[in-house]
Amino acid sequence: MATLSPQTQDKYENLRKSLGSMGRVIVAFSGGVDSSLVAFVANQELGDNALIVTSASKSLKRSDLDLTRDLAEKWGLNYRVVLTDELSKPGYRSNPVNRCFFCKTSLYSLLASVAEEESIEFIVNGTNVDDLGDHRPGLIAARDYQVQSPLVDTGFSKADIRELAAHLKLENADKPQAACLSSRVPYGTSIDESILEQIESAEDQLAELGFTQFRVRHHDDVARIEIPADDMARALEMNEAISNRIQSCGYRFVALDLAGFRSGSLNKGILDVVQVNPN
Structure with a gap:
């Protein structure tokens, strides 16, 4: 050790x-x-x-x-x-x-x-x-x-x-941080099981293509992909394969976010204090 x-x-x-x-x-x-x-x-x-x-x-x-x-x-x-x-x-x-x-x-x-x-x-x-x-x-x-x-x-x-x-040699010691699937949906957009299944299917496609750290952000019929800057060139070379696979999950459009991978990117601009039980 x-x-x-x-x-x-x-x-x-x-x-x-x-x-x-x-x-x-x-x-x-x-x-x-x-x-x-x-x-x-x-x-x-x-x-x-x-x-x-x-x-x-x-x-x-x-x-x-x-x-x-x-x-x-x-x-x-x-x-x-x-x-x-x-x-x-x-x-x-x-x-x-x-x-x-x-x-x-x-x-x-x-x-x-x-x-x-x-x-x-x-x-x-x-x-x-x-x-x-x-x-x-x-x-x-x-x-x-x-x-x-x-x-x-x-x-x-x-x-x-x-x-x-x-x-301690834990098998997942290097596992990238992984938030829940609902975190891929912008606040205010309703969540249901079909949306979560669509996001999961799209992310499974990226994993099958060899990507290890990513998010598929769900914007209705647009899938916005976040990947680390080091993977950008490879993603652009594979643009057709990525687009076809993500569209097969039900998205009309596939976008690669040039700002790269950001864990919690949909939290940007949120106030630190929120009302827990709104009426």
Whole structure:
């Protein structure tokens, strides 16, 4: 294993102590590197007393759901899949700027029910300190349901997480950040299952063409593709193949965003403070 920096080693030890002291815990597990690290360390410290739970939401890519199952098997996790119903909530479907609040409320309310049934006191997530400065209404839902964020409590940044994940040889240590499919839809545009399936199908096409980091932003009949600057030349050389494949998913027009890949680009210009329960 690569040697950890002293600072990350200290954070790792504190994370182990924090999770180990909880006794029994539910970990909200999406397959991203953040929640994966929490799930892995919780399993290290608590074994089957750490219940690792993934929501098979319509906004979670099937490839990410498959990844959680694969990792759970490889790591020997006490793993469970639950179904959340955020698409049945008008507040979610209307896609306001605080959409994530409604999604996380659906998730955490269900996890709270599981915790009560299983007599588990703590629910934890993979939020890290870098998330605190971003537009994340889901943090309000976490607070409402008293969900703990051990990576925040022990001072982990995204860079720290990737360093430790690589040290522990987690298979997804280098996995690009992957937000839910609904994040590809501009705020104010209603979301339904067919739109999410269309976006997922288009992104699957890009993956099949060999791209590894991308977003397909949904603008009605226009698919706006964001990829890193280093992939621009290759994408332009493959423009016909990309266009044909994306159009086969139901889009009339396919655009390559010259500004490149930007995680959370649809959050640009949003106020930091939003009203959580608009009338």
